[in-house]
Amino acid sequence: MDFEILINKHRSIRKYKDKKIPDDLLNKILNLSIRSSTAGNMQSYSIILIKDEQKRKDFYKQYHNQEMVIQAPLLIAFCSDFNRQREWSKINNADVHYDDLLAFLIGVVDASIVAQSFALGCENEGLGICYLGSALRNMERTAEFLKLPKNVLPVTLMVVGYPDEDAECKDRLPLEALVHNNSYKDYSAEEIANYYKEKDIKGWQRYKEMNMFKNLIEETAVENLAQLYSNVKYTKESHRKASESILRCLKKYNLFNFN
Numbered sequence: 001m002d003f004e005i006l007i008n009k010h011r012s013i014r015k016y017k018d019k020k021i022p023d024d025l026l027n028k029i030l031n032l033s034i035r036s037s038t039a040g041n042m043q044s045y046s047i048i049l050i051k052d053e054q055k056r057k058d059f060y061k062q063y064h065n066q067e068m069v070i071q072a073p074l075l076i077a078f079c080s081d082f083n084r085q086r087e088w089s090k091i092n093n094a095d096v097h098y099d100d101l102l103a104f105l106i107g108v109v110d111a112s113i114v115a116q117s118f119a120l121g122c123e124n125e126g127l128g129i130c131y132l133g134s135a136l137r138n139m140e141r142t143a144e145f146l147k148l149p150k151n152v153l154p155v156t157l158m159v160v161g162y163p164d165e166d167a168e169c170k171d172r173l174p175l176e177a178l179v180h181n182n183s184y185k186d187y188s189a190e191e192i193a194n195y196y197k198e199k200d201i202k203g204w205q206r207y208k209e210m211n212m213f214k215n216l217i218e219e220t221a222v223e224n225l226a227q228l229y230s231n232v233k234y235t236k237e238s239h240r241k242a243s244e245s246i247l248r249c250l251k252k253y254n255l256f257n258f259n
């Protein structure tokens, strides 16, 4: 598909048909995705395919109450992985390290790039995708669920399947809000208000119409989208908890070793 058409057609899909993805199609998309750039061509990521229905149900129940996890025939995890490289180093009598924050972050970038290539590959074949925030927000539980060894941690999760909805096209900040020339140009309050104008109206309206948020908005008396994000959806407390969990994981999974 033409890239402009492909990218403009992107919508996160949250309703899926009861239809499996043929293995050869999945392999074709995976094979194309792994052509993505990676740091030093080390390919410091692993991809875990979760097709098993019971396993997806377990994930849904324990970690992520989003119906699409059961509906979509594939849940896929992209992980930062230095386990493999360490083993390769070992058998070649090379230094075995990559047990630090830099290694984890290299894997995060590699895994994110390959995930987005995979997402585009899926959409190019008429499949729909939706990322899930669980990999970072519930890192400890996700890592246990995936039975990850040391030096491997989840970066992002995605559901994939045949779309069963015409999802709406979501707003984006305008280009001038996102792109800086030569160096970072900080924003005035007026510029911010102007750039977020569409989001403030459309995004707020969308949340007010969502069953999940309607009551919450009334109960918490939040008055706008920024308040809904900061005070309700992504609270300081939830960020602190997730950050602590990530730090615990980094230590437990040998990616924060400064000895």
Ligand SMILES: Cc1cc2nc3c(=O)[nH]c(=O)nc-3n(C[C@H](O)[C@H](O)[C@H](O)COP(=O)(O)O)c2cc1C
Pocket (backbone or CB within 6 Å): 010, 011, 012, 013, 014, 066, 130, 131, 132, 133, 134, 156, 167, 168, 169, 170
């Ligand atoms: C890292 C990441 C995590 C996300 N997590 C979730 C999620 O847990 N549940 C969900 O419904 N959508 C999730 N999304 C999808 C976003 O909500 C979506 O991309 C955004 O609203 C823009 O909509 P669009 O993709 O349809 O353009 C996630 C997206 C990203 C990139």
